[in-house]
Amino acid sequence: MQHDVTATPGNNEDATRRYYESGDVDAFYDTVWGGEDIHTGIYTDANEPIADASRRTVDRLADRFEGILAPGASVLDLGSGYGGTARHLASRFGCRVVALNLSAAQNERHRRTNAERGLGEQIEVVTGSFHEVPFEDGTFDAVCSLEALCHSDDRAKALGEAVRVLKPGGALAFTDIMAAEGVPEDVLHPAVSRLGMPALATPSFYLRRLGELGLDAIEFDEHSGELITHYVRLTEETTRREKELYEVISPGYVDGLLKNLPLWTAAARASQLRWGIVSGRRPV
Numbered sequence: 001m002q003h004d005v006t007a008t009p010g011n012n013e014d015a016t017r018r019y020y021e022s023g024d025v026d027a028f029y030d031t032v033w034g035g036e037d038i039h040t041g042i043y044t045d046a047n048e049p050i051a052d053a054s055r056r057t058v059d060r061l062a063d064r065f066e067g068i069l070a071p072g073a074s075v076l077d078l079g080s081g082y083g084g085t086a087r088h089l090a091s092r093f094g095c096r097v098v099a100l101n102l103s104a105a106q107n108e109r110h111r112r113t114n115a116e117r118g119l120g121e122q123i124e125v126v127t128g129s130f131h132e133v134p135f136e137d138g139t140f141d142a143v144c145s146l147e148a149l150c151h152s153d154d155r156a157k158a159l160g161e162a163v164r165v166l167k168p169g170g171a172l173a174f175t176d177i178m179a180a181e182g183v184p185e186d187v188l189h190p191a192v193s194r195l196g197m198p199a200l201a202t203p204s205f206y207l208r209r210l211g212e213l214g215l216d217a218i219e220f221d222e223h224s225g226e227l228i229t230h231y232v233r234l235t236e237e238t239t240r241r242e243k244e245l246y247e248v249i250s251p252g253y254v255d256g257l258l259k260n261l262p263l264w265t266a267a268a269r270a271s272q273l274r275w276g277i278v279s280g281r282r283p284v
């Protein structure tokens, strides 16, 4: 079955596609994060490589799928980036993975890496939007998303889609960068605007929405402190590799990063941001 759906404009999709398909952004994520994962890490110490900590986040999220994912079961990853999560889930559980992502450029690279690692049959990469998931109700045993919902300006719809395609008894788990309750939008705007994102969601918005969608066992496993370590590490790595980055990224973009990343660190230190794993189960 060939799934290649062109997402409808709106919901911030055009801005997101432009952002991820810019050569500068791609080179930054590839060089500084390691080309597998693009999300906040869970660190064992303040000097740990970003790629190792980012992988730990996937593993912690995957713990929510123990007893659900196994050979014969399937999971949908919403906003799948370079495919690090999809490959990890496929390898850990032996399950089938469908990776849905807006960026055709990232998807091409994702398919290539899967084929190189012998995972091309187990992982299907689909170009499309999580605002209109191109699968029938009750298709998947689990649905996950790592730091992709922050790009949506209709998160209620995206979560509705995530729950719609879950089988009864299935599990949903996602991470996202969120705003702390009551922090005015304009306070975070200077940091958030580099990524072309709308205002961030709050944990209470997500927890309320999952309740409205009828999920059970709703939890927020909070690790907001990781944001400080993560943005300090990103700033350190970008600074340390500044010369190397100038070879692959335009100087203006590197300078913009070096100004923008500390804004995230400052917002995290001021407790204006929240982060962690949100999860729930669809009742049987």
Ligand SMILES: C[S@@+](CC[C@H](N)C(=O)[O-])C[C@H]1O[C@@H](n2cnc3c(N)ncnc32)[C@H](O)[C@@H]1O
Residues within 6 Å of the ligand: 011, 013, 016, 020, 036, 037, 038, 039, 078, 079, 080, 081, 082, 083, 084, 085, 100, 101, 102, 103, 106, 128, 129, 130, 131, 145, 146, 147, 148, 149, 151, 152
């Ligand atoms: C920060 S990256 C995270 C990528 C991946 N989940 C990871 O953790 O490595 C955000 C991803 O969300 C995707 N994305 C954003 N909006 C989307 C949408 N409406 N539908 C599908 N994917 C979307 C982007 O293309 C990008 O790959």
